[in-house]
Amino acid sequence: MVVGFRERPCSRRALGLPAGGGSLREIRFCTNLTYVSNDSAAKRIARVVAMSAVPGIVFTALAWYAIKGSLRGMGMALAHALLYVVPATLLRVPLQSTARRWIDAARFPFNWGIFIGVQLAMALATVTLATFLALRIRLDRTAAELLPLNRVIVVVWLVFACSLEIYSNARRRLESRNRQLEEKVEAESRVLELQQEDFERAREIQQALMPTHLPQIQGCDLAAGCQPARMVGGDYYDAIRLGDARVAIAIGDVSGKGMAAALLMSNLQAIVRAFAPGGLAPHELCAKANQLIAGNVAPGKYITFFYAVIDTARMTLDYCNAGHNPPILRRRDGAIERLGEGGPVLGVLPGATYAAGAAELRSGDCLVLYTDGISEAFNAADEEFGEERLILPLQEPGDSSEQRRQRIMVAVTEFSNNNFHDDATMLVASMH
Numbered sequence: 001m002v003v004g005f006r007e008r009p010c011s012r013r014a015l016g017l018p019a020g021g022g023s024l025r026e027i028r029f030c031t032n033l034t035y036v037s038n039d040s041a042a043k044r045i046a047r048v049v050a051m052s053a054v055p056g057i058v059f060t061a062l063a064w065y066a067i068k069g070s071l072r073g074m075g076m077a078l079a080h081a082l083l084y085v086v087p088a089t090l091l092r093v094p095l096q097s098t099a100r101r102w103i104d105a106a107r108f109p110f111n112w113g114i115f116i117g118v119q120l121a122m123a124l125a126t127v128t129l130a131t132f133l134a135l136r137i138r139l140d141r142t143a144a145e146l147l148p149l150n151r152v153i154v155v156v157w158l159v160f161a162c163s164l165e166i167y168s169n170a171r172r173r174l175e176s177r178n179r180q181l182e183e184k185v186e187a188e189s190r191v192l193e194l195q196q197e198d199f200e201r202a203r204e205i206q207q208a209l210m211p212t213h214l215p216q217i218q219g220c221d222l223a224a225g226c227q228p229a230r231m232v233g234g235d236y237y238d239a240i241r242l243g244d245a246r247v248a249i250a251i252g253d254v255s256g257k258g259m260a261a262a263l264l265m266s267n268l269q270a271i272v273r274a275f276a277p278g279g280l281a282p283h284e285l286c287a288k289a290n291q292l293i294a295g296n297v298a299p300g301k302y303i304t305f306f307y308a309v310i311d312t313a314r315m316t317l318d319y320c321n322a323g324h325n326p327p328i329l330r331r332r333d334g335a336i337e338r339l340g341e342g343g344p345v346l347g348v349l350p351g352a353t354y355a356a357g358a359a360e361l362r363s364g365d366c367l368v369l370y371t372d373g374i375s376e377a378f379n380a381a382d383e384e385f386g387e388e389r390l391i392l393p394l395q396e397p398g399d400s401s402e403q404r405r406q407r408i409m410v411a412v413t414e415f416s417n418n419n420f421h422d423d424a425t426m427l428v429a430s431m432h
Helices: 039-068 074-105 110-136 143-209 258-278 282-294 386-395 401-416
Strands: 003-008 030-035 220-227 234-241 246-254 303-311 316-322 328-330 336-338 357-360 366-370 424-431
Touching: 074 110, 074 143, 110 143, 143 258, 220 234, 220 246, 220 401, 234 258, 234 424, 246 258, 246 366, 246 424, 258 282, 258 303, 282 303, 282 316, 328 386, 366 386, 366 401, 386 401, 401 424
Parallel strands: none
Antiparallel strands: 003 030, 220 424, 234 246, 246 303, 303 316, 316 357, 328 336, 328 366, 366 424
C-alpha cells in the first residue's frame, strides 16, 4: 500500500475535542494520513487491463497477418488496438457492477433496453476517447480518418456484448436449474432415507409382534408365516393357547404402509392379548376391539380382522369375521366352506355389532386364514392369484399344516415371479 503524508494545522473538530482552551494551544500540527492509492485495487485494474490488452494485441496481429500475409507494418495497427482496448477496459471495470444491478432489477424487455443502452454508451465513449488519444499523439491527422473504424468497432462491440449476454443468461439459467435439480434430488433422497428408516422400524415392530412359536394342542396342528413385501404392510397373525383343547387364532390386515400401519397393528395385538384369555366370545372381542380402535384411529384407517376359537374337545369352531378375506375351510371330502359371518371392518363404525359364526370340525378338515397379499398377488399379465388357485394345493389330504402352507406359498411365488406387492400372510390349522 502506498501512503502519502502531509502536515496541516488541526482544529479541535478534526481531533474530536470539545470547544475551549487547554491542550489545543500546545498542538500546532497533526499528521493526516491520506491513502494515495489502494494497492489491491490497482493490481486488479492492471490485471484486467493486461488480460484485455494481450488478447486484443494477439487478435490484431492474427487479423493483420490474415489480411496482409505478413507482419510488416503491423506497428500502427497494434498502436490503434491499444488505444481502443485500454479505454474500453478502464470504462468497463467501474461500470460493470453498477450496470449489472440495473439490468438484473429490470424485467424483460426493459433489461435488454438498459443493457444495449449501457453498451452503446460505453462503445461511443471508448471510440471518442480513443480518437482523442490518437489525435493527441498524432497517430492520425483528422477524426474523419477514424470514422469508418469507429463505426466497425461500435457494431462489433454491440454484437459481441449481446452474444456474450445471451450466453451468460443461458448459462445462469442452466446453473440455476441444475442447483434446483440438485436440491430436489437431495430432498427426495432425504425423504427416501427417512421412509427407509420408517419401513425398517415398522418391519422390526411387525416381526416382534408375530409369534415365533405357535402353541400346539391335542388334535390340531398349526402353522403360520409371513412373506414380506418390499413395502412393509400391516399384516398380523396370532395364536393364543386357552387350554389343553382350546386355542384362539387371529389374522388381520391394517390399511396403509410403514410405521403408522405397524403401530396400529401393535394396538390390535395388545387388545387381542388382553381380552382373549378372559374367555370373550369372538363376536364380543371384535365388538370390543372395534370400539377401542375407532376412538383412536386416524381418519381413513381401518383393520380387516378374523378371530376364532378352536375347541378340539367339542370339535367346534367359533369365529367372527370383521371384513377380512373369508377363511377357507376345506372338508376332508373336498367340500369348501368360506367363513364370512361377522360384521364391518374395525375402526370405521364405533357402534357396530358383530354376528357370531360357528362351524363343526371333523378329523381331516383344514382351515386356511390368509391376507389379500396372497389372493391378490398378480403375474406379468396382471392376473390375480385368486381363491381357486389357493384351494388347489389343499386337495392333497394327509399333509401337515406346514407342508400345506409351504405348498401354497410356492404356488403364489411362482405365479407372481416372487414379486410381492403386499405382505403375504397365512395361518393353517389342520384337524386330526
